[in-house]
Amino acid sequence: MRAVVYEGPRQVSVKDVPDARIERPTDALVRITTTNICGSDLHMYEGRTDFEPGRWFGHENMGEVVEVGDGVDKLRVGDQVVIPFNVACGHCKNCERGLTNYCLTAQPETAFAGAAYGFADMGPWAGGQAELLRVPWADFNCLRLGEDADERASDYVMLADIFPTGYHATEMAGVQPGDQTVIYGAGPVGLMAALSATIRGAAKVMVVDRHPDRLALAESIGAIAIDDSEVDPVEAVLEQTMGLGADNGCECVGYQAHDPGGDEHPNLTMNRLVSSVRFTGRIGCVGVFVPQDPGASDELAKQGQLAFDYGMFWFKGQQLGSGQAPVKKYNRRLRDLIAEGRATPSFIVSHELPLDRAPEAYERFDAREDGWTKVVLKPGLAA
Template identity: 40%
Template sequence: MADNRAVSYMGPGKVEVRDIDYPTFELKDGPGVNPANVGRKLPHAAILKVVTTNICGSDQHMVRGRTTAPEGLVLGHEITGEVIETGPGVEFIKVGDLCSVPFNIACGRCRNCKERKTGICENVNPDRPGSAYGYVDMGGWVGGQAEYVVVPYADWNLLKFPDKDQAMEKILDLTMLSDIFPTGFHGAVTAGVGVGSTVYVAGAGPVGLAAAASAQLLGAAVVIVGDMNTQRLEQARSFGCETIDLSDGEPADQIEQILGVGEVDCGIDAVGFEAKGHGHSGQEAPATVLNTLMDITAAGGALGIPGLYVTGDPGGVDEAAKKGSLSLSLGTGWAKSLSFTTGQCPVMKYHRGLMNAILHDRVQIAKAVNATTISLDEAPQGYADFDSGVAKKFVIDPHGSVAA
């Protein structure tokens, strides 16, 4: 049996590359695995040799100790890989296929899946609808920051690239299809972005940059990105975004200097629950982004919220925040008739279309997010660098496939 190595969360601020079991067609017990999922048979699964797997800001929340993730949890939900074995229930996916793996695990059989709501599949997580690889409270499916990973319901979940050679030429773009590109795109779509829209994206991390690039792809007239990190703001400007530095204060005045008015048509929250207040103090204030977006989004507009919010945050600023309860000015949203969309992006809804946009050179998402390749052994340093705020999207290359 082949060896397998993976990146594991080992406590706040600590990740390690460890030996783990090679995947099989049965979900075994391990850190974070829901007891009701232990022993689950996977005849519908495929085993993939991981070609690329990315470090995500959502992973960083766990690594900072801001969730209830257990030590030993294998990380990684952004996966692209080559099929090397299939279970007896797999009919259409074949050995040798190079595929993108949506970070949502979905059965394809339940009501939500049939309604394209794959982010809240009813059959893969015994605790609640919705699941993902290598993530806290998501059913315990083993993460993909590894050499090999098992993907359940392979015929349904996997998006096969039509030409392997072409795909490898664009692999740094295509690896973004597993999460941040469709997540950013979902944020833009649910914010109502269209031709001629003015858009404000809160946060210039990889998802924020992906949302900004998505807004451009959807025809936005002006995309403004706000952050306090000067490197990340520079990255946003590199592909045509306007930027505002939130360490200089509230965004409305800065938006007015750009647009002539202090509001936008569409607002996107790409920050989530570790948001900080505006100004030089930068103290954590988790409701800041949502309340600001309600203030600066025009009446009748919409807020797309791909930023992560959790129900359990041990490091929350107060008892309410530790339970995911935030002090929102919902009255503002009601008075302005604003629409809100939260939750996991249903990746499959956008998967094939965004793949085609990449393959036909309609978007350069890897350039927009500054994709940077590292080895599996360099992953712990990648986490540390990402946490320091570098303007990079780290892509782990476990087998040297990208380098080759």
């Protein structure tokens, strides 16, 4: 089968790799019809993680079941499914509590928890930027789709990661009807958080970024765009909230946050959120942070540490939730919002490309070129 293979920093190729296959009775084999490039893939693409050359990416996956193991009861060949990026067993202590983002079975490293397809430090699972994907514990992990799966593939594929992840940010932030919510980052996840805040009834959603194409997308769903290359975003949020600060906020940038001049400051968005959110407000952080980052710009960040304004955070009585999203907690309800036309997450999609154009797509998405907001790869699409 063909797959997007990591060759080294900022170098991927599309080449033949061994076919995915059924390995255990509870597996399903899925022919990938739609798979996305995620901002999290860029951390690995840029060489900032220990992703091994020769492995292939892809944790936002959707496709058709073409084979099932003898232990699969629910799925049938021909089913259209979307697959959470979390690889989860469904029966460990964390999975039984709904914390599929921290599965203890799918992660072979006993000091860690949580697994994902084609992801550094998250188990051996092959990615789905390929023609085929092996899905373990398939009855548990696959979410079946309706008859409109092909027609609305660019909406449903967002259920694999970024739509539930954006929603998880608003869940941890406690967004309620009538709230004023600020979101740092207008990448795909930040835009999904803005969409989610709107769905949850926020009265005012503010999105901080500096890329005009991304800010325009935020405005297209009714959010207030704040360009931090033009204004102090904290002051802008305070001005929008009568000086009190937002009721809650979402961090959707992560450890590679940088200022308008291009210098990295891993603590930039977290500290701005502390300043932007009111006393007793809540913050949901889904931007990726890592225990170690040898390529970081300062010594603290190299050890996965931040110069965090904890004193002000404590003084304001704020609350913070963090970590990857338990996709299964949300994906069924979000699927139904899509099916009923209440949510259209594909508004962020800028390009639908064949798998063979993945190297170009990675290069241009990584460069944050204007107009490259979200890339969807179609393995079955002619080059």
